[in-house]
Amino acid sequence: MFSDHHSARLLPWIIPAGALLAWIFVSTSGLAPPYLLPHPVSVLKAAQVYIFGTADAGPYAGRFLDDARASLLRVALGFGLAALLGIPLGILSGRLPAVRKLLSTPVNALRAVPGICWLPLALVWFGIGINTTVFLVALAAFFPVYLNAAAGARQINPLLYQSGAMMGVGRLRGVFAILIPGAMPQIITGLRLGLGIAWAYLVLGELTGVPDGLGAVIMDARMLGRIDIIAVGIIIIAAFGRLSDLGLKAGLRLCFKSARRIP
Amino acid sequence: MKPRLQIISGRRTDDGCQPALTVDGLGKVFPSGSTLLPVLQDISFSAAAGELICLLGPSGCGKTTLLNIIAGFTPCSSGTFNVHGRPATRPGPDRCVVFQEDALFPWLTVAENIAFGLTGRTRGRQAIRAEVERFLALVDLQAFRDYLPREISGGMKQRVALARVLVLNPRVLLMDEPFGALDAQTREEMQNLLLSLWQTFAHTILFVTHDITEAITLADRILIFDRHPGRLRSAVDVPLARPRKKESDVFHHFYRRLCNMLRK
Numbered sequence: 344m345f346s347d348h349h350s351a352r353l354l355p356w357i358i359p360a361g362a363l364l365a366w367i368f369v370s371t372s373g374l375a376p377p378y379l380l381p382h383p384v385s386v387l388k389a390a391q392v393y394i395f396g397t398a399d400a401g402p403y404a405g406r407f408l409d410d411a412r413a414s415l416l417r418v419a420l421g422f423g424l425a426a427l428l429g430i431p432l433g434i435l436s437g438r439l440p441a442v443r444k445l446l447s448t449p450v451n452a453l454r455a456v457p458g459i460c461w462l463p464l465a466l467v468w469f470g471i472g473i474n475t476t477v478f479l480v481a482l483a484a485f486f487p488v489y490l491n492a493a494a495g496a497r498q499i500n501p502l503l504y505q506s507g508a509m510m511g512v513g514r515l516r517g518v519f520a521i522l523i524p525g526a527m528p529q530i531i532t533g534l535r536l537g538l539g540i541a542w543a544y545l546v547l548g549e550l551t552g553v554p555d556g557l558g559a560v561i562m563d564a565r566m567l568g569r570i571d572i573i574a575v576g577i578i579i580i581a582a583f584g585r586l587s588d589l590g591l592k593a594g595l596r597l598c599f600k601s602a603r604r605i606p
Numbered sequence: 607m608k609p610r611l612q613i614i615s616g617r618r619t620d621d622g623c624q625p626a627l628t629v630d631g632l633g634k635v636f637p638s639g640s641t642l643l644p645v646l647q648d649i650s651f652s653a654a655a656g657e658l659i660c661l662l663g664p665s666g667c668g669k670t671t672l673l674n675i676i677a678g679f680t681p682c683s684s685g686t687f688n689v690h691g692r693p694a695t696r697p698g699p700d701r702c703v704v705f706q707e708d709a710l711f712p713w714l715t716v717a718e719n720i721a722f723g724l725t726g727r728t729r730g731r732q733a734i735r736a737e738v739e740r741f742l743a744l745v746d747l748q749a750f751r752d753y754l755p756r757e758i759s760g761g762m763k764q765r766v767a768l769a770r771v772l773v774l775n776p777r778v779l780l781m782d783e784p785f786g787a788l789d790a791q792t793r794e795e796m797q798n799l800l801l802s803l804w805q806t807f808a809h810t811i812l813f814v815t816h817d818i819t820e821a822i823t824l825a826d827r828i829l830i831f832d833r834h835p836g837r838l839r840s841a842v843d844v845p846l847a848r849p850r851k852k853e854s855d856v857f858h859h860f861y862r863r864l865c866n867m868l869r870k
Binding site: 500502503505506508509510511512520521524525527600601604 | 677678679696697698699701702703705707709710711712713714722723754770771774
């Protein structure tokens with residue numbers, strides 16, 4: 344039998360493994376034709392060519408590194424911008440009713456606009472290329488980061504402030520020693536949601552004729568009917584999304600005591 | 607109109623030493639709809655340096671509000687109060703509060719919580735560590751120095767809350783039903799701990815409670831509050847010798863006397 348320790352380590356892999364088995368079964372038994380759902384083996388081959396192939400081996404051979412680099416840069420810039428604006432503004436509006444009143448109408452109105460509506464405008468403003476994508480990613484990721492930071496700053500136990508005040512803590516130290524650590528659980532939630540959305544909007548931004556990037560590859564493969572490459576792109580984005588989430592959590596834990604000590 | 611109570615106990619004061627705390631005609635109203643709801647009315651008393659005063663009264667009598675005013679968390683509507691002869695408006699480490707609820711920083715360990723108030727002051731790391739160790743020992747929590755607040759019991763949390771303010775060497779210690787949420791046995795332990803620390807450091811303590819036994823166990827003097835509006839009804843010196851045994855006849859006798867006064 345499995346010990347608790349073993350089953351805990353297996354648990355995260357059960358659903359991916361089950362999905363893979365189902366995929367193999369559906370493809371091998373012919374339930375789904377290859378032009379709708381390629382066989383896992385052919386996807387694996389396509390991935391191998393895409394990642395390790397030399398440039399002359401086929402249409403997508405060896406493009407992986409360049410695409411990944413371009414996409415990661417766009418996500419990093421857009422998400423970084425969202426975090427840089429969203430966390431301070433969120434904390435301000437969580438603590439200062441005036442800022443909250445000032446920002447809540449525009450933020451909640453803009454939040455209701457689907458990201459895809461911004462695409463035409465962003466193309467006019469920023470042209471085709473990295474700027475449009477970074478703008479879309481930053482815009483979409485801003486809202487969860489801002490809203491969660493605001494909620495986190497608002498719900499801090501007032502006794503913690505009173506404790507700080509009686510212990511002679513000034514305004515500045517109060518922000519860094521009480522406010523930010525106190526709001527940390529929600530700040531982390533906001534950043535993780537924002538990062539997930541950042542990947543979604545990355546693909547949206549890359550649909551628009553940029554030559555490189557994981558989203559561009561997927562769109563390009565659709566035009567050429569290379570459904571195996573579409574599957575490769577989706578799996579790579581899923582893997583990157585999961586890895587970047589783990590990286591974000593690890594980074595925050597490394598930098599902040601309050602992030603390390605969340606129950 | 608009732609005559610204003612002006613009770614100044616000089617028992618623990620040396621000659622020429624000013625009282626640690628004087629409260630004069632203090633009042634507080636809260637806006638309630640279009641009217642003003644009086645919560646505290648004309649509170650006057652003074653505490654000698656090193657005196658342990660219990661504020662006893664039913665819930666809703668404004669005891670906590672009074673404590674918040676003295677701590678500097680809430681402004682008063684009328685009257686004045688002085689701490690060692692100086693008016694005090696803002697919160698500061700000379701008047702520290704031990705809250706009823708857990709108000710420790712949940713992301714800091716026991717030792718870090720105790721060090722929190724020291725860190726802002728100009729002191730060396732070594733000196734801070736030594737102070738923290740000393741107070742960890744005083745509240746008997748050395749073995750738990752690296753635990754987080756959520757990993758320790760309610761009684762231990764209140765020990766940390768006590769240590770983190772005692773380490774700042776406050777002139778006046780304000781305690782807002784600090785042991786109210788603890789079980790009877792732990793509460794008694796905490797009362798003994800508080801009394802032994804008080805005998806060591808001789809802080810002036812204002813201790814809010816609605817527990818008559820607790821007030822008799824701890825206090826030099828008990829201030830009895832009325833509610834609606836919160837008013838100081840009377841002040842009673844507790845003449846019992848320490849340590850006070852809850853089972854003793856004198857304790858019971860005093861308890862009955864106090865109960866009668868509260869019923870009036």
